Amino acid sequence: IKTEEKELIDARKAYVEKINKLANTFDLKKDAQNLEKISLIVTALTDKDQKVRETSIKILTSLTKDSLSYNASLKPENQIDAIKKWKDWLESKVKNYEVQKELLRSAYLIKTAGKIKTAFQVGKIKLLVDALNSSSLEDRKIAFSALSEYARKHVSNEVREDFAYDPSAPEKVRSKPIADWKKWFTQKVIPVAQLEEKKISNIKTWGNTLNSKFSSLEDLNKVSQLVSYLEDHAFEVRELAIKTLVKLSGEDYGFQAEKSILLQKDSLELWKIWLKIKGENIKPVPKVKKVEAPKKAETSKK
Known part of the structure; x- marks a missing residue:
């Protein structure tokens, strides 16, 4: 026998043995969510060997209590609809598994x-x-x-x-x-999400309206907010805030939005010093007192 033929024969033998082993070791409790094993079993429904098909449907029926009209004695090409039902069942199981995996991740995040x-x-x-x-x-x-x-x-x-x-x-x-x-x-x-959205909206607006030569108290208040946003819990808020501040100052003072705030005390302090210096150069606009026009003397009625 040629080497290639022998490899195919050996691979086929190993595959059949694997399916047979699954039939003897498949645990309904432990393996019911083992998608790798279940996918292999569903694929085996299309096998040319009737014994392999019989083994596969036996395992699947033990899981679902339903054969979905599949008959192992019939050739796969003669029961395309039944095989499609099993493939759809597997696809649904995969989706449900992904949903549950995301639920577990979310549950862990919220718990901790x-x-x-x-x-x-x-x-x-x-x-x-x-x-x-x-x-x-x-x-x-x-x-x-x-x-x-x-x-x-x-x-x-x-x-x-x-x-x-x-x-x-x-x-x-x-x-x-x-x-x-x-x-x-x-x-x-x-409302927590809405507040974050409002902050992001503010930053984007200020990024378009502020410039490095801002000189009014109103602008200073906006920049002060930007500096405070560097300590926000939301990464996107911190990221947008530092980008806008870099645009205004030409500096980043070593601040990194993705890095823990607790590890950036020096950077935050430098930003506060920068803000203080900027604020010292901005003076409030003095209010202009309105000069009232002199009242016209009332003419006495004759």
Whole structure:
């Protein structure tokens, strides 16, 4: 046998053995979310070997309790619709897995962060609140666990007893608590993002209107705000602020928006000194007193 043919035979043998091994070792609890294994099994539904197809559908049916009209005794080309159903099922599973992975990341961020102060964190809270109504119990549990811990640590006065939400409760029972969570999000959380958006809008406007020779108290107040924004919690605010200040001063004093503020005390101090020097050169415009015209003497009536 030629080397290439032998390699193909060996590869085929190893593949069949791998599928058979999966049939004996597949754990419904541990491997139900193992997309690499499940993807391999779904692909095997199109195999030329009936025994391989039988092994694959047996594993998949144990997962879903449904064969989706697939028949291992039929050739793959004669059951294209059934195979498509399994591929769609796999695609849906992959999407759900990605959603859950993002939920877990968001849950960790909210659990470990302090009270939310950025639009980025607001987005994570929204993801968790929306997941309270997920069709997946696991997703609801992940979201609720994070929101409950956040509320207990930071907003216990706003969220009383988790609004009586229970992730395991029927949908009808969950609807009122979910509405309360959404109301809290709208009234208490969204304003954080709106404030950040206002700061960003201000910086962009000032970047277009201010110049290095600013000389009015009004302009000085705007520049003072820019310097204060260097200590903002939001990266985008800090980044836009330093870019605008560099444009005005020609200096950055070593400040880096992506770097922790706690590690940039010297840079921040230099910016405050720069602002103070600028302020010393700006004097308030003296108010001009209005000179009243002399009143005309009243002529006596004859």
